[in-house]
Amino acid sequence: MADVRDDLRVWQNMSNVIRIEDLLYAYEHPCPFQIELADYIAGLARAMESISSLEVGSSFGVTSALLPQNFHKSLLDYDPVALEKGVEFYERIGQSVETTNRDILQTDAGPLDGRYDLVFSAGLLEHFNETERRTIIENMVRYTKIGGYIVIGIPNHYSLPYRLAYLGLLLLKRWEYPQEQKIRNFDAEIEGMDGVVPINETLLDRNGVYSLYPGPLAYAAKCIGRLCNSEGYLRVFLFQRKG
Numbered sequence: 001m002a003d004v005r006d007d008l009r010v011w012q013n014m015s016n017v018i019r020i021e022d023l024l025y026a027y028e029h030p031c032p033f034q035i036e037l038a039d040y041i042a043g044l045a046r047a048m049e050s051i052s053s054l055e056v057g058s059s060f061g062v063t064s065a066l067l068p069q070n071f072h073k074s075l076l077d078y079d080p081v082a083l084e085k086g087v088e089f090y091e092r093i094g095q096s097v098e099t100t101n102r103d104i105l106q107t108d109a110g111p112l113d114g115r116y117d118l119v120f121s122a123g124l125l126e127h128f129n130e131t132e133r134r135t136i137i138e139n140m141v142r143y144t145k146i147g148g149y150i151v152i153g154i155p156n157h158y159s160l161p162y163r164l165a166y167l168g169l170l171l172l173k174r175w176e177y178p179q180e181q182k183i184r185n186f187d188a189e190i191e192g193m194d195g196v197v198p199i200n201e202t203l204l205d206r207n208g209v210y211s212l213y214p215g216p217l218a219y220a221a222k223c224i225g226r227l228c229n230s231e232g233y234l235r236v237f238l239f240q241r242k243g
Contacts (some may be wrong), residue, residue, distance in 0.1 A: 012079055015060075015079050027089070034062065034122075037204060037234065037236065038066035042071075044149055044238075047239065048070070052117045054074045054076055054112070054118070056076050057077060057119040059082045060082050061076060065095060073098070074099070075097060075099045077102075078104065105132060105134060105136065106139075112143045114146065115145070117144075118144070119144045119149075121140065126155055129181060134193070137190060146242070147241065147242075147243075149240055150238075153165060154183055154234070154237075155186060155208075155234065156203060190239075195241055198239055201236065202230070
């Protein structure tokens with residue numbers, strides 16, 4: 001199993017080659033799961049005039065950039081290069097953003113304690129083991145104001161088409177990202193955790209997984225998906241911080 005430091009090197013290597021033009025393209029042509037997740041988060045704040053948000057493990061912060069303008073947006077990541085490019089990207093699209101270069105496994109919340117109305121992550125937890133995941137979730141809760149929301153998105157490891165695509169790309173050495181760890185029972189991950197109340201769970205991006213397959217195989221994967229009710233690519237969990 002890869003070490004977290006090895007994973008960090010993978011992310012940093014990717015950050016080094018990404019150009020601002022690439023980020024602008026990603027913003028103008030976002031992935032379906034990013035659009036749906038941004039819409040989901042925006043729906044939580046529909047009645048609020050303004051809302052402070054923090055994206056944990058944000059990299060460049062493209063998903064946060066898709067949130068409405070009444071969001072005061074912040075990014076947290078361990079990769080300083082990604083955050084630096086994120087700031088430049090936000091300037092290019094006419095948005096403001098605050099950044100924090102921090103190890104998400106650091107347990108002292110410091111000045112971030114209880115600061116945000118909404119804290120979210122997507123595509124983060126699956127790259128850590130169970131103990132590390134629990135630490136990350138506890139930190140996300142600490143960053144959130146009392147009564148605020150925590151939104152966590154992970155790949156749907158119950159989806160057979162997704163698992164087949166992921167394992168196939170690993171076998172062919174075409175998976176560009178750090179390896180993922182299966183998260184089967186999220187209730188067990190937060191069992192006994194103080195200060196957090198589960199609200200609901202939903203699935204987003206029902207067709208995005210098929211983009212991982214080359215042409216003819218995508219049709220076969222869709223057939224498999226219909227037979228096994230593969231649901232959606234992104235499994236999203238909503239929690240609220242209690243007093």
